[in-house]
Amino acid sequence: MARILIVAEHDGSALNPSTSKCVSCAAAIDGVEIDVVVLGASVADIANQCAAIDGVSRVRTIERPENEHPIAAVQAPQVAAICDDYSHVLGPSTTFGRDLMPHVAALLGVNQVSDIMSVEGPQTFKRPVYAGNAIVTVEAPDDAKLVATVRIASWPAAAGGNAAPVEAVTVDTAVPSHTQYIGLEATASDRPDLQTAARVVAGGRAFGSAEKFELLYELADVLGAGVGATRAAVDAGYCPNDMQVGQTGKIIAPELYVAIGISGAIQHMTGIKDAGTIVAINKDEDALIFEAADIGLVADLFDALPELIEALR
Amino acid sequence: MEKIIVGIKRVVDYNVRVRVRSDGSGVETDGVKMSINPFDEIALEEALRIKEAGKASEVIAVSIGTPEAQQQLRTGLAMGADRAILVTVDGTVDPLSIARVFKVLAEKEGAGLVLLGKQAIDGDHSQVPQMLAALWGRPQATFASGMSIDGSKARVQREVDAGIETVEVELPAVISVDLRLNEPRYVKLPDIMKAKKKPLEEISIADLGIEAGPVVTEGSYASPEGRQRGVRVDDVSALVNLLNEKGLV
Structure with missing residues (x-):
């Protein structure tokens, strides 16, 4: 037992x-x-x-x-x-x-x-x-x-x-002093935590800049969603590292995952394969993400996203 | 600090689409491109930069694996490692035994730093660096995305779920590296030629006095349940309608 x-x-x-x-x-x-x-x-x-x-x-x-x-x-x-x-x-x-x-x-x-x-x-x-x-x-x-x-x-x-x-419990085991905690630089956010949010929206390199990522945050706020990103978007400096979803980032299982401008690399898909419903918006109709998406929309994100935000508001 | 030990694992290349063998005995490796585990390459690059900054005198690349891992060690030597050690095993080896190997070598070489990848992209265990720190009784700083050496200490930025955590550890220490620490250099042809002359020592794991165990045994492999391709919608309003129907918004 x-x-x-x-x-x-x-x-x-x-x-x-x-x-x-x-x-x-x-x-x-x-x-x-x-x-x-x-x-x-x-x-x-x-x-x-x-x-x-x-x-x-x-x-x-x-x-x-x-x-x-x-x-x-x-x-x-x-x-x-x-x-x-x-x-x-x-x-x-x-x-x-x-x-x-x-x-x-x-x-x-x-x-x-x-x-x-x-x-x-x-x-x-x-x-x-x-x-x-x-x-x-x-x-x-x-x-x-x-x-x-x-x-x-x-x-x-x-x-x-x-x-x-x-x-x-009293544990008087000797502990080492060779490691000093200096501090934590946390990303300040009022949005739901990525790892436990019921809804998550995520963006990839197709956004092109940190400024354009604001559109994604706007969608997140309309949906009450957490925000994720691909490694490429993080590496390009569009958003902080703690937003990375995938093999080497966070593994998540929200009820709804909206992937925008994300091609669907294997390493990213690993992070979302337990999601309830995956929605993909991508202008490349051959993008791998469509193989796994429950709902796919072939569209330029800069056209579709403002429209989606407006429709959901 | 005199020496830095870097772990190098031979793994199925990052870009290969992995397939499970039909008999479930593992994944297909016949004719598949093998490379240095990408995290290990970043660890080696960091070690070389520390040496180039005059803060270490020697970089030793260590692999624990089958004789084929010589290829990856030669690549590591071409990148700039000074010498290599291949600890040979039959087949696969468990993370605890690997940690024991690194401990023996770290003590034997008097290493000031052991730099390891945060995980290998085949087994995805993420165990060896933490186990080594425990066995060696030295500090661990895992998932490093930034680091600097200052005398007898290292300051490390760690990628944790909540953001970036900074810790300071006394050397010798074990640091496991994450993807954003650096971008590894490309190997140039003359360096590949030079690497052939660099020392590569082979020793069996038994000669180090290490016995495996207790081992978690692997049974059958299976492909993950794939997701089905769903429906295409033509425009945003159709998408919103569908989300409404499913009660998702």
């Missing part, structure tokens, strides 16, 4: 929805016990948010001043220190979890299963490889602890309404 520990992701004030998605994955592993650990400097609020997730047995908190920022080399030894009672240790496949979990795995002397898409058995999973162009079934040894990241686009958020007990 699986006893599962999930490492919560948060920014100090709010719990990231990735944690609730990890709980869904844990439930599919048939966990008899699903605990969530929260590391931070002061995490009472976050712990309560975790306790509300359906399926959570217990929330454990590790509060230390060194945990104010998520430094993997600092947090991994603390996670490893409380792993003894668990058969599975899960984290999200966001940059937070991808940074932390392999470090935990190595401290425990095991390999990690990255990006769990589906659970086929307590130690058997499906995961994407080659930018999602192949899906491989992997089996972890059952005599070793399993450390894994959960591909959050593959899992629904667990429901709320629970009131699991919260307990503080």
Whole structure:
């Protein structure tokens, strides 16, 4: 029987929805016990948010001043220190979890299963490889602890309404001081978060400039959508890097994805293949994106976009 | 700092459309173009720039793989690495074992920095740099899109989901690189000729005293469920009507 520990992701004030998605994955592993650990400097609020997730047995908190920022080399030894009672240790496949979990795995002397898409058995999973162009079934040894990241686009958020007990854990493991957090330059935006938005609009290099990208933001605001971009658009400086969708950017699964001036390179499509409905607007009728789009419109974006914004307003 | 170790993995080229073998045993590699993992190329470029700025004396390219990985190491030498080490394995090798190899080599060479790609575009694991940092007991700065070396420290800009995070790490350290860190140089013909004379040492993973395990075993491969081509609409109003019908707007 699986006893599962999930490492919560948060920014100090709010719990990231990735944690609730990890709980869904844990439930599919048939966990008899699903605990969530929260590391931070002061995490009472976050712990309560975790306790509300359906399926959570217990929330454990590790509060230390060194945990104010998520430094993997600092947090991994603390996670490893409380792993003894668990058969599975899960984290999200966001940059937070991808940074932390392999470090935990190595401290425990095991390999990690990255990006769990589906659970086929307590130690058997499906995961994407080659930018999602192949899906491989992997089996972890059952005599070793399993450390894994959960591909959050593959899992629904667990429901709320629970009131699991919260307990503080004292972990006095020595942590290194060789890494200093300097700061975070966050993109200020009132728009929905790209990774959890129900609707996402995204633009490619066809926009031609950062100024023209404003049109995309206008559409986003009309739809109440998050905004994404291709690698080419980010590299060209039209928008910040945290908007990149694809193999090396964010993997998302909105209900509606509107791809505008996006050709549909394999690496980009990897990031959106779980979207509900994909709409593509592109002036090249042979663009690859049309092979995967549910609704396609062959049109110049500078004609279609203002018209679309007007029609939706 | 004296030495920088750079990891080089031989992978199916970025531009190849990958196909799953019909028997599910893996992806088709017969007659397929193989290249340096693109992230590793960026790691090597960064190492060369650090050396050219006078902040390192030697760049060592390391690959763990089959003897064919010599080709990618030769390319790395042509780009400017000083020497190469190929740690040979039979078939594939798990990320933890690779991290163990890098740890042994980093200690043996007294490396000041190990620069690795943030992931390989075949397995997409994104594990080795973090595992190496754990085993070696040194700092890790993953997903770097900017970095500078200042004496015994490195300042690294990391691409995280929320934006750009900056950290400062003491050297020696492990840094995993992201796409926007730099643009790797092209290899020129004279450099390819020169690279043939540079040292390329081969050693087996067993000779380093490393045993694999515990390994996550790969079963069958399958193609992802493809999306179906949908409908074409003629104009924006038809698009809006359809979105309304589906209840999406």
